[in-house]
Amino acid sequence: MIFDIILIACIVAAACSMPGVFLVLRRLSLQSDAISHSVLFGIVISFFLVKNFHSPLLMIGAAATGVLTVMLSELLLKTKLVKEDASIGLVFPALFSIGVILISKYAGDIHLDVDAVLTGEIALAPFDRFVVGGVDLGPRSAWSMGLIALINLLLLLGFFKELKLSTFDAGLAASLGFRPHLLHYGLMIMVSITAVGAFDSVGSILVVALMIAPAATAYLLTDSLALMILLSMGIGITSAAVGVLLAFSLDTSISGTMAVVCGMFFAIALFFSPRYGMISKWLIARDRKWIFACYTLCVHLLHHEGTPEEEEESHVRHLQDDLKWEPKYAQKVVASGIRNGLLLKTGNHLHLTPLGKETVRSLMNRG
Amino acid sequence: MIDFDYTLTTVVLGGALVGLLSGVFGVYALLRKQSLLGDTISHAALPGIALVFLLLRVKHPLALTLGAMAAGWLGTMIMPAVVNRSRIKLDTIIAVVLAVFFGFGLALLSVIQKLPTANQAGLTKFLYGNASTMLRQDVHVMAAFTLISVCAVLLFWKEFKIATFDADYARSLGLPVRWLDMLLFSLIVVAITVGLQTVGVVLMSAMLVAPAAAARQWTNRMEIMALLSALFGMGASISGALLSSSITHLPTGPATVCIITLFFLISILFAPNRGLLWRWIRRRSHHGEITQARLLEELYWLEQNHEPGSHYHEIRSLQAVNRERIDRYLDTLTQQGWTERSGAGGIRLTSAGLKQVKTAHAEMEGKERL
Known part of the structure; x- marks a missing residue:
């Protein structure tokens, strides 16, 4: 039945x-x-x-x-x-x-x-x-x-x-x-x-x-x-x-x-x-914010690489003045950049890894 | 006899209140192209009613109405939230909310019906509405909600109107459009839940759409439209309620919907200016005018391209109108003195006719220059 x-x-x-x-x-x-x-x-x-x-x-x-x-x-x-x-x-x-x-x-x-x-x-x-x-x-x-x-x-x-x-x-x-x-x-x-x-x-x-x-x-x-x-x-x-x-x-x-x-x-x-759910959409939107900030930082670093101002521009503290980032926010962006293998931090200075350079170049070429 | 009078006045009063509210708020739903919202809200209200009864074991109309309102409101708020945050389209979420909430309501009702102690008899009336079981108590609750809603509409009439017709303009004036919309939707929810008792969950949406759609045909002014819509709504729901309480086995909701649909049909057929009958008459008369103008034009062209003077043209050679109907048009033109006919199937423009064509030409040129 x-x-x-x-x-x-x-x-x-x-x-x-x-x-x-x-x-x-x-x-x-x-x-x-x-x-x-x-x-x-x-x-x-x-x-x-x-x-x-x-x-x-x-x-x-x-x-x-x-x-x-x-x-x-x-x-x-x-x-x-x-x-x-x-x-x-x-x-x-x-x-x-x-x-x-x-x-x-x-x-x-x-x-x-x-x-x-x-x-x-x-x-x-x-x-x-x-x-x-x-x-x-x-x-x-x-x-x-x-x-x-x-x-x-x-x-x-x-x-x-x-x-x-x-x-x-x-x-x-x-x-x-x-x-x-x-x-x-x-x-x-x-x-x-x-x-x-x-x-x-x-x-x-x-x-x-x-x-x-x-x-x-x-x-x-x-x-x-x-x-x-x-x-x-x-x-x-x-x-x-x-x-x-x-x-x-x-x-x-x-x-x-x-x-x-x-x-x-x-x-x-x-x-x-996984793709169209509200939670994954929210997560993607949240990540996107950090990824974008990371890319901004990489572009900034590449721009000044090999110039006389490099010493000053790549300093961690400088991000607050130049990119107008809050110290805490800057810290998070740097951490996420390092985690993703785009950046290296020696002392208080930031350097792009080869992967970071590659990423920035492909970003710039896209436009 | 006293009992009959009590029922009768209750039914008439209740019907009038339901018709008034759904008529007025249907106008907003119709003008905002959200007529189907009523369908969702009313279906979504069912689990609210059932849940209140199941949890509190009360049948007081105020408690049930508040439960219905809460559930209906929840259903209404889910829709924009889902549409804005996912790929689901509005029509899909309307259908899903409607069916799932209603299914939940039916499941709850089936639980209630199996309760050993329940006096659940009154709850199924919310499906198709039953005016004859209405009590004075119900009318009092309905009256209170009607009073509040009508006051709110009168108070915010201008604001609601601007937000409905031109939300951007309203925003530029500094009006809190989001809040106004929210208030208006809450009032629509109130109107629907008040109507559930007499019209029922399944057909309440028609009470929101039909009176407003009927009223729309008679006027272009929103004040008059709301007034007419309220009148239509009241007329339909009073007569529906009366019919169903005097004829056995006639549910109130379906009876009311049939009557209001009749009102709508009469309106789209016979309303002046917008109605189909008027449109048909107007089209016919336009058609006649245009054909006459084309005939005059053709005669004028013949006049220009042949030797001037008293030459008659053969009617058979005219092409502006097909042959069966040409006589009627030529008769009209001759009566007006614009053409004259010879006995042997000939026709020509008179000087008055010539003047008429030239005036028409001058008018056209004037319009083109604009």
Whole structure:
């Protein structure tokens, strides 16, 4: 039972992470929020038409609503009466509201209650089995979500080059004859289908967490698109598995806990990422100050080397007068220069090492 | 009967306060292009509410509102801090904060629901809002926050306005823009948390965007916009609250959002000057004027390039308008006395028409010289 839930959660996370990467890179993260809300409208309306929660038509109808949301937002934007932020913020609450009202009015007809819209019912998902010819093949949602994940993967592999180019240089993509607008809609369809599939198990808002947070975490760790996709998939799957286990041991809402774990991974990367983390950024900025001071000192020494004033200029005390450095600061700079092998100190005089001279020359030549 | 009156007045009062606050502060969010901020703040507020209840086991609206405010404020402050100090973009961090805070809130709510002693029934109303469970006590807290916020806005009206429209100018005047922004955002957080009870966490953002976006279409003056926005907000949230407390199984938040979206649609369609209908009418009339001018111009050109005098030009040879619609335009021109038609499909400029073309030319030259 718990194994089934973990399996479903991991598949959902893997499926979500693929479109998520492109949403983050294209600065469209909030479209996932909009789409995941408005597909509810599509799910309810299509349900009234087909009366079956497992019909592929439901999926198509709901995905169409996702695209409708994007189109309506663009239509509003095109009137130039509202700005982009408002055009998104006006469409999806309206569609979502209609969806919620329909569910609460016809609760008897629809097997969906208002609370489940937000949290999903992943705990119940394992009870709905996929049985073919009397053989139990596992939970149905694992299969349906697996199919969506597979579709996402195939689309990703098939259009990797196109997606990559149009994401990083839309202008070039257009000039080479690709159709960025078409790709944009393709991506939005991918987001919609994934959101519909994940809706059942994790609910409307946590789809956002699973799409955006792992991708954002991966974005903090790498510059390579392929690696970012793999990482975000891995992080998503790990968050899902850890989330489910944690939820069981703490007896909390599964989807809520998964979102919190996603957030925790994001926070860890935000602080500790080797290259883009806040701490390493802070360290680099701090070191840069000392490195710059060191270079200044080296340039100063080389400038006066072999001149009559060398005796006076290379004196440690002179740094206070000439470079206007506080004694303590000067001391630290000298120490860091010696530590890095740029300087030598004999008595109270400073000399450049060969490495120091080399460094200064390459610095001067760079300009 | 008394009970009904009590509920009714509570609902109407509460709705009015929520609409007033979200209407006024939505104007700032809209004008600063930060409409989606409301979405984050309201979602981020949920763990605050749950945590206060979990730790203090109180359901007093003041405590819950303060908890919501603290969490919402924390969420708001995280965003610029992350954007300024890392490669993460604003849209990404908005989505992450929104989803993770909300997930945390749901996890806490699930813990609360399993408490043996808890009278937790009131907490889920924060998801979609429930006006009919509102008490006088809630209204009192809402009124207090509304009073404070409205006073602050009136007091700093000019400053907020300058900081919103032209922050650089405000700085050059020596205004503490950073503090003003901070105060304004805190007030937006207050407006959102006050609205959570009736509209709910999930849909509160619409209450911030829609009234302001609707009001924007009717006026270019910020004073009038704020007033209209407050009116729209109040109208929608009172009627939403009334509807949901009289119809069973109708959550207040979604009802209110549907009504306010309707207000918005009416506004973008029918508002004078900016509205789509007006724009369409104006475009049509411009189109007519331009076509008339082009026809006159073409006739003038024909006049210049053929022998002058009483020569009629063939209507069939005119190219400024396609053939199906040409009669309508020529009729108008003839009615105005600028052209005259011969019986056999011919047309020429009258002296009045000639004068009209020359005036137009003189005007163009004047403009070019400028």
